[in-house]
Amino acid sequence: xxxxxxxxxxxxxxxxxxxxxxxxxxxxxxxxxxxxxxxxxxxxxxxxxxxxxxxxxxxxxxxxxxxxxxxxxxxxxxxxxxxxxxxxxxxxxxxxxxxxxxxxxxxx
Amino acid sequence: xxxxxxxxxxxxxxxxxxxxxxxxxxxxxxxxxxxxxxxxxxxxxxxxxxxxxxxxxxxxxxxxxxxxxxxxxxxxxxxxxxxxxxxxxxxxxxxxxxxxxxxxxxxxxxxxxx
Numbered sequence: 001x002x003x004x005x006x007x008x009x010x011x012x013x014x015x016x017x018x019x020x021x022x023x024x025x026x027x028x029x030x031x032x033x034x035x036x037x038x039x040x041x042x043x044x045x046x047x048x049x050x051x052x053x054x055x056x057x058x059x060x061x062x063x064x065x066x067x068x069x070x071x072x073x074x075x076x077x078x079x080x081x082x083x084x085x086x087x088x089x090x091x092x093x094x095x096x097x098x099x100x101x102x103x104x105x106x107x108x
Numbered sequence: 109x110x111x112x113x114x115x116x117x118x119x120x121x122x123x124x125x126x127x128x129x130x131x132x133x134x135x136x137x138x139x140x141x142x143x144x145x146x147x148x149x150x151x152x153x154x155x156x157x158x159x160x161x162x163x164x165x166x167x168x169x170x171x172x173x174x175x176x177x178x179x180x181x182x183x184x185x186x187x188x189x190x191x192x193x194x195x196x197x198x199x200x201x202x203x204x205x206x207x208x209x210x211x212x213x214x215x216x217x218x219x220x221x222x
Contacts (some may be wrong), residue, residue, distance in 0.1 A: 042215050043151075044213070098150055100148070100149065101151075
């Protein structure tokens with residue numbers, strides 16, 4: 001499979017804590033993106049990091065990329081109950097491949 | 109400002125029946141994709157169309173066919189549905205993967221094959 005793989009598969013934290021999700025991939029990439037999926041809905045784009053970038057911020061989101069290790073991490077700071085969702089990484093080379101996802105539960 | 113529209117939202121088929129899932133985007137995107145999502149498997153790419161007039165297989169193309177009818181529309185056809193094709197199907201579009209822009213998704217079609 002050319003998919004990325006997220007780790008952990010499931011994560012449960014208290015509101016206000018930080019949540020960290022990791023993504024590993026197999027092939028060379030142009031960029032890596034993170035998406036969020038609320039239950040029963042389609043995926044929504046969160047943030048994109050290009051292959052020549054190492055870190056990127058957007059609001060409470062922080063993404064890092066290590067192309068030598070073929071890995072990325074997504075940090076959500078000061079989590080809220082509304083952050084409860086599944087999070088997917090996606091790599092773009094010649095196609096658009098998604099990982100298996102991390103299910104995040106934020107407990108109020 | 110519809111974005112990506114998929115029809116139908118829900119469908120129940122009997123084994124052996126055929127159907128076509130429709131997808132249309134109004135963002136003038138070049139590339140369109142069909143994914144299936146199964147529990148624990150994430151999203152798997154079935155077929156994609158990098159540009160109007162081209163289609164290519166993804167990871168799991170068996171049992172499916174696609175048509176890029178025009179720049180807006182990309183349909184997915186199941187010729188003879190099987191229970192293994194029970195899944196949630198998502199259509200997505202993007203300017204183009206190599207251009208590094210985000211993908212926009214439809215709301216999904218929940219298909220059950222009995």
